[in-house]
Amino acid sequence: MTATKISFLIYLIFLMGIGVYFYLKTANLEDYLIGGREMGSWVTALSAQASDMSGWLLMGLPGAxxxxxxxxxxxAIGLFIGTxxxxxxxxxxxxxxxxxxNSMTLPSYFEVRFGDRTGLLRIISAVIILLFFTIYSASGLVAAGKLFESLFNINYTVAVICGGMAIVLYTFLGGFMAVSWTDFFQGTLMFFAITIVPAIAFFRTGGIEPIIDTAAAGGISLALIPQNLSLLAIISSLAWGLGYFGQPHxxxxxxxxxxxKKLKKARKIAVVWVAVSLFAAVMVGIISIPMFPEIADSEKVFIEMINTIFNPWLGGILLAAILSAIMSTIDSQLLVASSTLTEDFYNKLIKREASDLEKIWVGRIFVIVIAVIAFILALDPGNTVLELVAYAWAGLGTAFGxxxxFSIFSKRTNWTAILAGMIVGTAVLIFWKETGLSVQLYEIIPGFVSNCLVIMLVNIFDQQSNQSVLDQYxxxxxxxxxxK
Known part of the structure; x- marks a missing residue:
């Protein structure tokens, strides 16, 4: 176990080094928030997918x-289609x-794109980002807590704090470039771990027969469409793909x-990465059925699989892949949320003449503030990664998708339609979730559909008439x- 801890800690130190490196290279706000728009294909593809999948890929999905x-x-099928x-x-x-x-955040983009001179669209968008990203970040801290708890045998609360501090440090220092490059390395390590671990475990368990026998004995169906699976359940699962259109990170x-031109190559890399990773994550869950029939926490099956079949040195590297999955999402969310607070609140409402250096430091302070709130939400060990991710994913997808x-494909849409749809869609989603209706149908579906319907309805009465906005389109x- 000592060897596992050493290799795990070496990887953490490596990530901190990336944060320090880009701290020294960050010259202005555009560098800090979106890397100066200078990202290459591989870094863009792997950082996008790594920040997308998070601890959900290696813990939530296999556990489910x-x-x-x-x-x-x-x-997984719905997410692949959405990707x-x-x-x-x-x-x-x-x-x-x-x-x-000249937009560096989603709220500022909406404001300019739809010609909103009131600032309401930017403010409401920013509030929604902060609400759901805090929940999303909490899901990552829950995953980090479970990982550190298993690896170092420490109290869950201490584990959450330790995992979170590592993530906050390099995000605080290096901004977008540190986040993207760490996500690149993390995405590579995640891909290696999620493919190699189930492949070896499959042969260790004796192949397909033990899996089928144990699943049958436990009443677990290995059919994609079992008899008791309703059409609504399939639609709910596929609807996860709708969330992609509205995820700011x-x-x-x-x-x-x-x-x-670099996007074409990045798209190919991302699609292959996500297809293989999702398939492998599903296989981890299936192969774990005969391996860990008595495990108390289903979201730890990948951790236990690594501990069971690999030597401590390699095991530490593979466990670092789980931390990579967690970190690659939380760092992106912390950065986007702090960017939103800096650009869309501080710079617009408090101090318009703030310098780039001042805004960078304000952004760093907001990283810590948001992380502290997420810590508080994550301290309940009864939270599951999948449940928290599902709610945050649906909230962002419903509000912004x-x-x-409409910003890309509808020339005549006005800001009033977008604002009305955003408010109604988010309200419907929260109502659906809080009243328990999400048990029957995933809340993103009624939220997303109601948002679109409201936008189309308002468009009938109040179309875009700002000529500069139309010309810009x-x-x-x-x-x-x-x-292209």
């Missing part, structure tokens, strides 16, 4: 499959539009890439057609 069977794979559509239809146009509007990667889609379309 372990408990309920192969029907949970519909979530492909997001890269193909959203990434390029959003990259061009955010550069044209993923969309920020599209804003930061150097050019549209339709707004992003045409200019962006021309640039995109030329550069």
């Amino acid at each position: 499959v372990f408990l309920s069977g192969l029907n949970q794979a519909w979530i 492909v559509l997001n890269w193909k239809y959203i990434a390029g146009r959003l990259r061009v539009y955010t550069e044209k509007t 993923i969309l920020a990667r599209f804003m930061g890439i150097k050019s549209l 339709p707004a992003v889609l 045409q200019e962006v379309d021309k640039i995109y057609q030329i550069e």
Whole structure:
């Protein structure tokens, strides 16, 4: 176990070094928030997918499959479809539009894109980001707590604090570039771990027969569509894919890439990465059924699989992959949330003439503030990673997904329609979740649909009439057609 801890800690020190390196290279606010729009294909692709999947990929999804069977794979299928559509239809146009509007956050993009001079769209967007990103960050801290608790045999609360401090440090120092480059290394390590571990474990368990026998004995179905699975359950799982269009931490990667030409290569890398990783994560859950029939916490099956079949030195590296999955999402969320507070509150409402250096330090302070709130939410060990992720993912997807889609594909949509849809969609989602209706149908579906319907309804009575906004839409379309 000492060897495991040493290799694990070496990896942590390596990540801290990246934070320090980019701290020294950060010259202005654009560098800190979106890396100066200079990201390459590999870093963009792996950082986007690593920040997307989080501890959910290595803990939440395998745990769900372990408990309920192969029907949970519909979530993975929905996420794969959403990934492909997001890269193909959203990434390029959003990259061009955010550069044209000089936008570094999603709320500021919405304000300029839809011609809102009141500031309401920016403020409401920022509030929603802070609400759901805090919940999202808490899910990562829960995962980090479970990992540190298992590895170092320490109290859960202490484990959450230790894991969180490591993440906050390099995000605080290095900003977007530190987050993206650490996510690149973390995405590579995650891919290695999620493919090699279940492959070896499969042969260690004796192949497919022990899996089938143990699952049957435990009443766990290995059918993708078992008899007791309803159509609503399948639709709910597939609906996870809708969330992609509204995730600020993923969309920020599209804003930061150097050019549209690099996006084509990045898309191919991202699609392969996510397809293989999701399939392998499902296999971890299935293979764990005969390996750990008595495990108390299903979300720890990947941790136990590593501890069982690998020597301590290699085990430490593979366990670091779980921390990588956790870190790669929390760091992105902390950065986007602090960016929102800095750009959309502090700079717009408190001190418009603030210098870049001042805003960078304000952003760093907000990283700590948001992390502390997420710590408090994560201190309940009864929280599950999957449950917290599902709520935050749905909230962001519902609020911003339709707004992003209409911003790219609807020339005449006005800011009043976007604001109304955002408020109604979010309210419907929260109502659906808090009244328990999400047991029957995932809350993102009624929230997303109601948002779109409200936007279309308001568009009938109040279409975009600002000529500069209309002209800008045409200019962006021309640039995109030329550069793609």
